[in-house]
Amino acid sequence: METILRGPSNEVTIGPDLPTVIIGERINPTGRKVFSAELQAGNLERVGRDAQAQADAGAMVLDVNVGAAGVDEVALLPRAVQIVQDTIDLPVCIDSPNPDALAAALKVAKGRVLVNSVNGETEKLKAVLPLVAEYGAAVIALCMDDHGIPETPEARLAVAENILKQAQAHGIAADSILFDPLTLAVGADHRAGVTACETTRLIRAKLGCNLTAGASNASHGMPERELLNTVLLTLLIQAGVNAPISNPLVNGLAVRAVDLMLGRDEWGMSYIQTYRAKAAREAAKG
Amino acid sequence: METILRGPSNEVTIGPDLPTVIIGERINPTGRKVFSAELQAGNLERVGRDAQAQADAGAMVLDVNVGAAGVDEVALLPRAVQIVQDTIDLPVCIDSPNPDALAAALKVAKGRVLVNSVNGETEKLKAVLPLVAEYGAAVIALCMDDHGIPETPEARLAVAENILKQAQAHGIAADSILFDPLTLAVGADHRAGVTACETTRLIRAKLGCNLTAGASNASHGMPERELLNTVLLTLLIQAGVNAPISNPLVNGLAVRAVDLMLGRDEWGMSYIQTYRAKAAREAAKG
Numbered sequence: 001m002e003t004i005l006r007g008p009s010n011e012v013t014i015g016p017d018l019p020t021v022i023i024g025e026r027i028n029p030t031g032r033k034v035f036s037a038e039l040q041a042g043n044l045e046r047v048g049r050d051a052q053a054q055a056d057a058g059a060m061v062l063d064v065n066v067g068a069a070g071v072d073e074v075a076l077l078p079r080a081v082q083i084v085q086d087t088i089d090l091p092v093c094i095d096s097p098n099p100d101a102l103a104a105a106l107k108v109a110k111g112r113v114l115v116n117s118v119n120g121e122t123e124k125l126k127a128v129l130p131l132v133a134e135y136g137a138a139v140i141a142l143c144m145d146d147h148g149i150p151e152t153p154e155a156r157l158a159v160a161e162n163i164l165k166q167a168q169a170h171g172i173a174a175d176s177i178l179f180d181p182l183t184l185a186v187g188a189d190h191r192a193g194v195t196a197c198e199t200t201r202l203i204r205a206k207l208g209c210n211l212t213a214g215a216s217n218a219s220h221g222m223p224e225r226e227l228l229n230t231v232l233l234t235l236l237i238q239a240g241v242n243a244p245i246s247n248p249l250v251n252g253l254a255v256r257a258v259d260l261m262l263g264r265d266e267w268g269m270s271y272i273q274t275y276r277a278k279a280a281r282e283a284a285k286g
Numbered sequence: 287m288e289t290i291l292r293g294p295s296n297e298v299t300i301g302p303d304l305p306t307v308i309i310g311e312r313i314n315p316t317g318r319k320v321f322s323a324e325l326q327a328g329n330l331e332r333v334g335r336d337a338q339a340q341a342d343a344g345a346m347v348l349d350v351n352v353g354a355a356g357v358d359e360v361a362l363l364p365r366a367v368q369i370v371q372d373t374i375d376l377p378v379c380i381d382s383p384n385p386d387a388l389a390a391a392l393k394v395a396k397g398r399v400l401v402n403s404v405n406g407e408t409e410k411l412k413a414v415l416p417l418v419a420e421y422g423a424a425v426i427a428l429c430m431d432d433h434g435i436p437e438t439p440e441a442r443l444a445v446a447e448n449i450l451k452q453a454q455a456h457g458i459a460a461d462s463i464l465f466d467p468l469t470l471a472v473g474a475d476h477r478a479g480v481t482a483c484e485t486t487r488l489i490r491a492k493l494g495c496n497l498t499a500g501a502s503n504a505s506h507g508m509p510e511r512e513l514l515n516t517v518l519l520t521l522l523i524q525a526g527v528n529a530p531i532s533n534p535l536v537n538g539l540a541v542r543a544v545d546l547m548l549g550r551d552e553w554g555m556s557y558i559q560t561y562r563a564k565a566a567r568e569a570a571k572g
Contacts, residue, residue, distance in 0.1 A: 186546055186547065186554060187553075187554060190546070190549055190551060190552045190553065190554070191549040193546070193547035193548065193549060194547075194548060194549035218547065222546075222554060222557065222558070223558070223561045223565075224539060224543070224561060227516070227539060227540060227543050228543050228546070228547065230513070230516055230517065230520075231516065231520050231540065231543045231544050231546075231547050232547050234516075234517050234520040234521060234524075235520060235524055235547055235548070238521055238524060253510060253513060254513060254517065257510075257513050257514050257517045258517050260472055260476070260479070260508075260514070260517075261472065261479035261480075261504070261514065261517050261518045261521055262479065262480060262521070263476055263477040263479060263480040265476060266476045267473070267476065268472060268473055268476070268508060271508070272508075272509070275509045275510060279509075
């Protein structure tokens with residue numbers, strides 16, 4: 001099953017055994033004080049720079065989130081999306097808990113957008129699925145619902161099955177959904193990594209859908225987080241995640257290393273190219 | 287199936303879902319000019335230091351190889367083994383292509399030894415299996431034979447099956463063999479990582495045996511080899527390798543990271559302990 005996203009003129013295909021697609025997560029004020037302050041002042045200068053830097057580091061889809069405290073996302077999200085797509089010809093992943101902001105961004109975005117996100121909560125399904133259907137978009141679906149995040153892979157699969165059924169009732173096909181198995185902190189639950197990987201395998205086997213995942217939650221509170229993130233990304237991609245949400249400036253080369261070791265990168269062309277871009281970045285920093 | 291190795295008084299168990307056992311590879315002159323020269327002069331001072339350093343970094347079995355050009359391994363290998371076991375209470379993995387050197391080392395080693403290695407070559411089987419049987423040792427078996435290294439996982443499994451049959455004819459049980467799927471360079475064959483992992487899965491599924499592997503060959507000629515080795519180690523351990531041969535001073539924390547993400551390290555105790563030992567080492571270096 002292949003999921004196709006589009007930028008102004010560029011097309012990205014997500015599918016099993018294809019090279020892994022990195023959704024660049026950097027345009028997001030969470031944990032970024034300066035960027036938050038800029039957004040609060042309506043200053044979007046950093047958005048274009050972050051888009052360019054992530055594209056140079058190998059991102060093939062760009063997540064756009066402007067959700068800092070006090071920001072009017074309905075006004076700002078579409079502006080940020082326009083800046084991203086004026087800078088770089090890539091599909092965007094519009095990221096907001098506010099359905100009005102999603103609607104405003106969908107109106108201006110070019111190509112086929114990825115919506116971040118829906119989940120199995122009744123209200124969320126009602127608010128987001130009609131928008132996804134109206135704009136012919138794709139959507140990220142988190143494996144949680146009104147009862148929270150299920151503990152077992154089987155229960156997360158059941159949530160995914162329900163979301164798929166609801167989506168199909170809106171005319172949204174299975175190939176338009178990227179499921180997120182959800183990765184919790186291994187420091188709190190030592191089976192968290194296994195549960196995410198097993199959920200991924202179940203969804204891939206039973207629903208055939210493509211998957212996204214963030215790998216950085218799992219290492220929360222642990223030392224050497226980059227190493228842990230590399231290991232978990234490797235396990236998740238091996239299990240079937242093919243469009244992780246990640247910071248390509250940090251994890252881009254690791255994703256290409258996984259593809260190389262999984263036989264998806266003949267002659268190591270993508271790996272070496274990404275290595276050279278990283279080395280050039282580091283040389284430029286001095 | 288569990289493989290048990292023993293040091294002078296210590297016991298190490300290798301088995302599915304148990305914590306991954308690192309076989310420390312550092313006591314080996316390959317690529318080490320100073321150590322080679324010392325061995326040629328009969329100087330074994332470094333052997334005890336390397337044993338201690340690897341044990342501190344998390345090795346649970348210590349490979350001992352003294353095969354520098356011009357060295358009399360029959361005389362030197364048993365001496366090196368004694369130094370290792372006088373320094374550290376761990377099982378040894380005696381490593382030589384010379385059956386007489388293996389025999390001499392088996393005579394002096396305490397506990398239950400791992401022999402490195404046999405393979406499917408007729409002469410090799412004839413020379414090594416009787417020694418393994420005589421001393422009740424365990425043995426590493428490489429998936430290659432008189433025809434070289436087979437290309438496909440299925441053909442490597444066939445070699446493993448033949449080795450197992452020959453071993454059993456000598457009274458050596460399946461739980462006394464650690465198969466090595468063999469990892470070639472991805473730069474020469476972009477499927478090399480996949481072939482090693484698939485061979486691992488097949489041997490685990492069909493023979494139930496435990497497995498070792500070296501992960502560093504695969505990255506030959508590529509930049510950022512440590513990242514590639516981490517990724518391949520992750521994939522190999524996930525596939526079923528449970529006693530990789532590795533340098534714990536470089537890859538020890540990565541192996542513990544894999545166990546943590548595979549749910550084999552409650553509270554991350556081993557991971558954090560290994561991290562602290564590594565941080566202390568780096569602080570001591572200044």
